[in-house]
Amino acid sequence: MVDIFYPFQWIADKFTYNLFNLARETHLAESINFIIYDVLKIFFLLILMIFIVTYIRSYVTPEKTKKILGNKKGILPNFIASLVGTVTPFCSCSSVPLFIGFVEAGVPLGATFSFLITSPLVNEAAIAVLLGIFGLKITLIYVISGILIGTIGGYIIGLLKMENHVADFVYKIKSKEIEEKKKTQKERVQFAIGEVKSIFKKVWIYIIIGVSLGGIFHGFAPEGILEKYTNNIFGVPIATLIGIPLYSNVLGMIPIIESLVAKGLPIGTALAFLMAVTALSLPEIIILKKVLKKKLIIAFIVITGLAILFTGYLFNLII
Amino acid sequence: MRIKILGTGCPNCKILEKNTKEAIEELNLKAEVEKVTDITEIMEYGIMSTPALVVDEKVVSYGKVLSSEEIKKLLK
Numbered sequence: 001m002v003d004i005f006y007p008f009q010w011i012a013d014k015f016t017y018n019l020f021n022l023a024r025e026t027h028l029a030e031s032i033n034f035i036i037y038d039v040l041k042i043f044f045l046l047i048l049m050i051f052i053v054t055y056i057r058s059y060v061t062p063e064k065t066k067k068i069l070g071n072k073k074g075i076l077p078n079f080i081a082s083l084v085g086t087v088t089p090f091c092s093c094s095s096v097p098l099f100i101g102f103v104e105a106g107v108p109l110g111a112t113f114s115f116l117i118t119s120p121l122v123n124e125a126a127i128a129v130l131l132g133i134f135g136l137k138i139t140l141i142y143v144i145s146g147i148l149i150g151t152i153g154g155y156i157i158g159l160l161k162m163e164n165h166v167a168d169f170v171y172k173i174k175s176k177e178i179e180e181k182k183k184t185q186k187e188r189v190q191f192a193i194g195e196v197k198s199i200f201k202k203v204w205i206y207i208i209i210g211v212s213l214g215g216i217f218h219g220f221a222p223e224g225i226l227e228k229y230t231n232n233i234f235g236v237p238i239a240t241l242i243g244i245p246l247y248s249n250v251l252g253m254i255p256i257i258e259s260l261v262a263k264g265l266p267i268g269t270a271l272a273f274l275m276a277v278t279a280l281s282l283p284e285i286i287i288l289k290k291v292l293k294k295k296l297i298i299a300f301i302v303i304t305g306l307a308i309l310f311t312g313y314l315f316n317l318i319i
Numbered sequence: 320m321r322i323k324i325l326g327t328g329c330p331n332c333k334i335l336e337k338n339t340k341e342a343i344e345e346l347n348l349k350a351e352v353e354k355v356t357d358i359t360e361i362m363e364y365g366i367m368s369t370p371a372l373v374v375d376e377k378v379v380s381y382g383k384v385l386s387s388e389e390i391k392k393l394l395k
Contacts, residue, residue: 061382062367094369096327096358101367169359178365178378191383198384290358 110158
């Protein structure tokens with residue numbers, strides 16, 4: 001098979017050995033070569049993924065989704081909501097309007113939570129960086145478990161019948177039907193290009209920092225150094241607990257975590273940590289407090305947290 | 320003309336507000352710009368993705384940060 005990333009290796013080589021004039025096979029040269037190559041590869045994947053996903057997104061708007069999901073029963077709406085969550089963008093500031101819009105349209109509470117869980121957990125930028133750093137297998141595992149966590153987590157929350165723990169004002173809102181304009185192909189492509197630009201502008205620096213730190217750790221820390229400390233039964237819960245309050249840029253985090261995996265951190269523990277960072281963030285919890293009463297917030301955190309724990313243990317066992 | 324920017328105060332909403340004011344200025348329009356941050360009021364417009372732009376009580380765009388060029392086209 002032709003290596004589609006070959007051009008990036010070529011550029012990385014040119015930079016390291018010709019422009020910076022570093023001697024081959026030294027620690028420094030190899031680290032720098034690796035960092036340049038990885039950054040270029042991730043940038044490429046990032047642009048590609050954001051373009052593809054935002055193009056799809058122009059068809060799957062939340063306004064449309066709530067119509068599809070309204071008043072459906074069983075676990076199917078949870079699965080659909082979770083799936084839709086993977087392609088919709090998520091910034092914590094949009095979670096409240098989304099939540100109210102869903103509830104108001106009669107989407108079951110459980111399905112609304114399926115959406116709320118998966119939306120930040122699986123997003124195009126994280127997929128791109130995971131692909132570039134961990135490869136296809138781990139990325140697929142991450143995405144599929146993310147969708148399942150959303151589906152099952154939301155389903156369980158639905159079973160708890162906590163509708164009365166939603167802030168009262170939510171049920172009083174009556175919103176107008178909105179007409180959706182037909183978009184032309186050109187508009188969809190323009191939308192996707194616009195999103196590529198705006199997301200890329202926000203994240204490129206974190207990727208450079210993350211890959212650099214990961215590269216340094218790769219080069220200088222001895223292999224297997226973490227195995228002794230992290231390969232035990234407490235690894236997964238500790239990683240999850242550390243991940244929750246840590247609201248950092250997960251994209252920069254991925255390369256660092258990968259370098260820790262190379263030094264012996266079990267993969268399930270690593271995935272649990274990344275999921276906790278993305279799915280359960282402090283700012284999001286604070287924002288959700290506007291629309292949820294305390295018990296429902298706690299149920300959301302506990303159930304999502306347990307699902308992440310379970311996933312972490314599972315992958316430590318089978319990979 | 321009455322223009323409303325709907326958004327809970329995220330950075331994107333501020334960019335949209337800035338771009339809208341630019342567009343108004345460049346077109347030399349007489350328009351009032353109001354920022355709506357109250358979530359109940361925002362939801363009444365039926366949108367779920369912010370920021371949104373409302374011209375004379377009609378939602379003309381949502382879930383997107385429009386550039387001032389795009390806003391100009393909408394205001395004409």
